[in-house]
Structure formats: C-alpha cells, structure tokens
Amino acid sequence: MSARLLSGREASGATLIELASVVEALPFCPGLVFVRVGDDPASASYVRSKSRLAARVGIRSEIVELVACTSQEELLGIVGSLNADPDVDGILIQLPLPDHLDSARILEAVEPTKDVDGFHPINVGKLWSGEPGLVPATPLGLVRILDHFQIPVEGRHAVIVGRSNLVGKPAAALFLRRHATVTLTHSLTRDLPSLTRQADILVVAVGRAGMITSKWVKPDAVVLDVGQSRVGGCLYGDVSPSVAGVVAALTPTPGGTGPMTVAMVIHNTIEAARARRIGGE
Ligand code: GUN
Helix, strand or coil: CCCCCCCCCCCCCCCHHHHHHHHHHHCCCCCCEEEEEEECCCHHHHHHHHHHHHHHHHHHEEEEEEEECCCCCHHHHHHHHHHCCCCCCCCCCCCCCCCCCCHHHHHHHHHHEEEEECCCCCHHHHHHHCCCCCCCCCHHHHHHHHHCCCCCCCCEEEECCCCCCCCCCHHHHHHHHHHEEEEECCCCCCCCHHCCCCCCCECCCCCCCCCCHHHHCCCCCEEEECCCEEECCEEEEECCCCHHHHHCEEECCCHHHHHHHHHHHHHHHHHHHHHHCCCCC
C-alpha cells in the first residue's frame, strides 16, 4: 500500500484563497518588509517568491536588499526604522545572516508585534506559555496541513527530529498546545529509530537527505518532512521515498511543507496587522 500524499500545494492554495478574502475585508492594506543580507541566489529567489505570493493575496510587500558587508549597526538602524514605521505590519529578516552579524541580537531588535517569524524571545515565551502571539511559520504550517487533511493531533504521539529554533522547538510547543504527547529528539538522542517507530505523527527537520528510512516508521504513521537538501539541482527531503510504502500519510518534497511555510508568513502578517491596528481578535 502507498501512503496518502499530503499536498502542501493543495493546503496552501486553499489557505491563500481564505487569506485573500480576509485581506479584502480589511479597512487597510497590510504591509510586509523582507530584509535580506548578502548575495546567496537561493535565498534571493526564496524571498522574491514569498513577496510575489504576498502580492497575490493583496499584501503590500517590499524587499530591502543589503550588501554582504552590512554592519551590525547599519542593520540594527534599518530594523529600528521599520519598527517605527506605522505602515509596516510585518518584518522578516531572512536567515541565515552572514557570520559577522549577531543573528540573535538582530532578531531581538525586531518589534515583537511585527515579528512575523515568531522568533523574538517575547513570542517564544508566549508560545510556550500558551498566550496569543506570533508563531513561527513552518510549525504553524505543519499543524495547518494536518487540519486541512482532517488528521487529528490530540492525544497522539508526535515525535520531532531536530531541535532548531526555527522548526523543532516551536513545533514541540505547538503540538503540545494541540494536546499531543511530544518527544523532541536531536543529533545526540540515543537509539533514535526506537523513538521514531513510536510516532503517530513524525516531524523531521534536520536537513539530511533521506535519513528516515522505511525501517524507522510504523505503518499507521503520518510523516511531515520539513528537511530540504539540494543535491545536483534536485530537492530532497529528510524522508526516503521508500517510507511511502509503509506509512499512512506523508508530505511530498517538493510541494509539501515548503509552500505552507510561505502561506503562514502571510497569515502571520495579517494577524500582526489586525492586532496592531485594530487591537486583535
Ligand atoms: N530561512 C529559512 N527559513 C526561514 C524562515 O522560516 N524565516 C526566516 N526569516 N529565514 C528563513
């Protein structure tokens, strides 16, 4: 039997249609600013595609492109002016930043109410304590995919592989919020396959192509593959294609969790704009 494919393109398409109608009904036009430092072409094209999608939904967006040698002070100055600009509802600092910049300090400089990545410590704290705040887009997209395909989360065992601040840690908080039992694993976890084989929902966000094989999963599992590695011009997930022969459902790569992340950045921008301009709902 082959796994049900959980198409992120389908789920994000439906989400973007919903978001466009939300934007249309707003008495203002939300504004989003992407800040990108350096000349990595993959990063540049990723930001452009996010900006195009924002425009499709009716959101104003702008890309601030800075040279690789931009100093910490210059970048902090730009973040400060975006924080103060009433027309800017969302600020996204594209990561990774060049090594000479202190990413943590720069992310902390973003006004928390405009932090559409949900990376600011204030938003991290709100997520873990269950208060409303901005939640990182990738984990938000994972839960949205499950909701779109009507896959229940409550009471299930969610095993997360990878403890990054971008995905693994916030995914653990979000699945906990949705009443899953959560196991957060990482590179030093002992006997990882014995844990992944217990997963009802398996989230993999490591960036190692094909590391999860069919022997690491159980037959009724739902697998969400976040990892993306480009090898010889092709995109590979962290989950080997052979897993599709074992599990109940699986996100494809490409066209799985990636498109949902972009849709959730737009979702967060609308939430940020509403909260700031009309006090939130
Ligand atoms: N680089 C790769 N993924 C992300 C993300 O979700 N947000 C930001 N800001 N940068 C990224």
